Structures are given as structure tokens and as C-alpha cells.
Amino acid sequence: MNRMERLIAIMTVLQSKKHVTAEHIAARFDISVRTVYRDIKALGESGIPVGFEAPKGYFITQGYFLPPVSFTSEEANALVLLESVAVGFTDKSIRKHYSSALNKVKAGLRSTQKENAEVVSETVRMQLPERLLPDYEYMSAIQQHITDKKVLEIDYKNNKEEASSRRVEPIGLIFYAFSWHMIGWCHLRKEYRDFKISRISHLRSPDLPFTITAHIPLSEYMPQIPVAF
16 A cells, blocks of 8 residues: 555545544554654645544544545445345344445445446345344444433343333443344343343333443443353
């Protein structure tokens, strides 16, 4: 990768995150932190308004719009291939949003890239047991409540088929044992709990903010998961 290609790639990274540290950029492109400083300076001199906030890192100034990202044929084909994975391992809500996003990607492809993407789509198949194909439509709503820091109300049956209604502050989603699980602070149990999403019968939003301002990171809960990650 020459320097011009790297500068364009760094802009793409800056577009994709709210803040990016110099160390992250250095590791991503296998360059020194000193080289990152020079590249960021070059972007600024070319008119890209890159700001810095300690200790969070660099960011593109709000309100500045970079040209749409272009995809290589290999990148576009990889996204098309992952459509099969999305269908096989996510629920109806995520499938719908992924399909919509992929259509937007395809709309920006050149004619030959579109043709290649269609070939990839027609030549990939996945065979999955029916029990792995979720029939629920909750994951997108759960993700939104995680990012909005809003409480969820769920009707839930545990593994003993005991039904209950819970208020939960979701902190993350984990896929293990061939199922998706929502991890969250349970108001009823007053602790972080693991809810298998297929056991949720109804999901509602009371439009209430989290009662806990600083939840543990998902990684801190994961040692309690009964499988090795």
C-alpha cells in the first residue's frame, strides 16, 4: 500500500468511528505512531478537518462530509457472501436491515461489480438445521435499546418453563450454544442475567432511561458464560 492509498484508508477509518487513537491507526496499517502523526498532518493540509480530543483520539469535524466510500470488487463480494451468514445466524429484524444496507451498497457499484456480486449471490448456499433459524424479531430493537441506554420490558420463560415479566437494562448480545442471548441488568433479580432470546415471547419499550449510569462492559460478564470464548 503506497502512501496515497494509506491516507485514503485512514480517512475511511476516521469516517467509521467517533474517535480513533494514533495507536489504533498504527496497528491497523503496520506503521509507527510517528508516521501516523505525519499522515494526519498531511490530511489536514489537504483540507480534511481532522480534530483531536485527548485521550479519545482523532475525529473528523462534525458537519464535514467526505465523498461516498467506494468498494473494491473483493469487498463487495465479501458483503454479498455475508448475506448468507446473516440469514442463517440472525433474526428477522437483522436480516431485513442487512438486506436494505446491502442494496444501498449494490446501488453504488459499477456495472461489472454488480454482475460479479450477482454471481456470488447465486453460487453460495448454506444448509442449516431449522432450530438454528430464529423465528423472532427482537435483535434490532435490543441493539437500539443498548445504544440508547433505554430499559426493555420482556415476557420471558426460563428453562423450567416458568413465565415472568422483567425489566432489563441490556448491555450486549452473545451467540453461544447455537443461540443468541441478551445480557442485561435485571430489575427483578438485581443482578446481571443471561436471557436466551428465543425464550422471549413479547418485548416492549417503556421509554425509560437506564437506572445504572455505568454498566459493566460485556467482556466482564463473559467469564460467566458456560462455554469458552
